[in-house]
Amino acid sequence: MKDMQASDWDAAESLRGGDEPGDLRTVRAGFIPLVDCAPLIVAAEKGFDRREGLRLELVRETSWANIRDRVNLGHLDCAQMLAGMPIASSLGVGHITVPTIAPFLLGLNGNAVTVSLALFQGMLAADAGSAPLDPAVQGAALRAVVEERRRLGARPLTFGMVFPFSCHNYELRYWMAAAGIDPDRDVRLVVIPPPLMVESLEAGHIDGFCVGEPWNSLAVDAGIGRIVVTKSALWNMGVEKVLGVRADWAEENRPVLEALVRVLYRAAHWADDPANRAELADLLARPGYLGVDAGLILRPLSGDLILQAGEPPTHVEDFLVFNRQAANFPWVSQAVWIYTQMVRWGQVEASPEAEQAARRCFRPDIYRAAVRDAGLGASLPSMNAKVEGALAGRTAVGSADGRLTLGPDRFFDGLVFDPDDTAGYLDRLAIRT
């Protein structure tokens, strides 16, 4: 009887690889069930945490607001966050001011815009069929529908996104504004929790949404949506989710944080390897994580998306990037870009102090200290910031090992973002709040 209980314990432990909790430092990490939480799940499930003396305790959360509050209160040591969240928390926008930093990016790209089939019918009449996934063509078609509805006196189109400080919000607005649609006046943007996106589209509460996977593919499979734009086409290699921690926690637990960065680097590297794709899809599919079909998860992992039910897959290069091209490096320029979008859409008042605070949220210094000489094979860029959107193709850039290539990293409208000239950049943006 005793033996049997012992063997039961072994079975339970083997799921996590047989930890010896006494020797390991526990780190509590919050996540939202999305495909791009993969590095956290992989870190725990494949035992990368233990190699650095950590035991990652994963906590599934139901809202970004919960993630923020529980990190603020110390219920969580760290969490998957939307890239805008550490900046919003540090600036005290929408909530109390809690300096929060991002020393590691969990992934680039990975989002998409899906519209209802009814809306897509209208867009087809405006030539949307000529270039699927081309943001300019799809945007022009959307604008035609918006204008037609205005002529007819129909209600404005409504789009869902996931949080005020989400990249989804900024991407949707960027795409629309570049197409000449004012996202504040011509359409409505509403926050919808991802689990409610598909049913809101089906019920006609919204006409489209910008969200991460698997939710676009779920709408496609439900036969109610069409993927029209991917984040990779709007701004390639743009930051999406980050590892967020309170600045004071980072200060007090610096060795733990650096170990965590190494753990996540290994996990992201593993997740990015095509050879591990099937295993990763199975992992994420488990009920405790995403709880959806592994086949569905394979689509964003491989970039072979089905844009609409019944169509063959369309390959999207770099649809979701976990590690390659220094994907985990927290470019200060990307934090500043998000700050400019917060200013652009009236969430933040522009000031040199706010810009400085936003800059300090992304912490390449911690990333560098953690991975340098750690035998990870990580290429370290020579700079902490770059001009965003300047690379038309693969380009060798300065790095410690001389092996780093980046790009393409274009914004679809061809604008280039110089992080040292935010005022000039904002001046060039025609539509803003």
Added chain:
Amino acid sequence: MNDTKLNIVVIDENPVRAAILEDGLRDAGYTRVTRIGEMGNLLRRLADLDPDVMLIDLENPSRDVLEQMFQVSRIVRRPVAMFVDQSDGTMIQAAVDAGVSAYIVGGLQKDRVRPILDMTISRFNAFSRLQGELDEARGKLAERKVIERAKGILMKQRGMNEEDAYRLLRETAMTQKKKLADIAEGVVMAARLLGS
């Protein structure tokens, strides 16, 4: 405006907990309390109800919908601010620990909302206690069932009477320094594994 006229919306998919909170608020004299248990088209419905105070359980994904209301004042008639500033740290802590979050319309004095939030926190805590007791009672019931089954197995396999079977289980539990239910569970599991 008389405080008891404050328009309060309770957003909770758990009908029992929402009822407990609604009762408490009504007992305290707040007469305008509306519960939303369906999350579809939430922003629209909130705009129609135009509440002064919104209370939402922490596990509800629609918390993020409320977060948007600080940003967008065009859809919702009046701008909304959260019941927090830097001085509210302990209040947030108490609310989060209780599993609830509160949002108030901008401009509403904090001291007017405080009793509502206090009431909400205490009712949420009371609900958790009830839930805990219920879980415990269910656990006890399950324990009793497994002990009954273990006794039955021992009686059948070893030809014992009920009293001896129970004594054997209890003595084993004592010598092993384990709970009686754990030992019983082991017996049931062993019987299952051995196909008997």
